[in-house]
Amino acid sequence: MPKMKSHKGTQKRIGVTGSGKAVRVKSWRGHHLELKSSRRTRRYDGKELVSGESLAQVRRLLPYLGV
DSSP states (O other), rough: OOOOOOOOHHHHHHEEOTSSSEEEOOOOSSSOGGSOHHHHHHTTTTTTEEOHHHHHHHHHOOTTSOO
């Protein structure tokens, strides 16, 4: 049986913590930041764990991630 392929778009966006949890970068932080308030852009800072509802989909898209 051939190897399963990882979804390359997802592979670039999702990583794994040392404890094995899936992490993603928050959305809405891409551009037009001068239009958004500081309070709003701070809310989009950093990374966040992938929610439980999306975890099954991430496992399907990235079979070798080890999540």
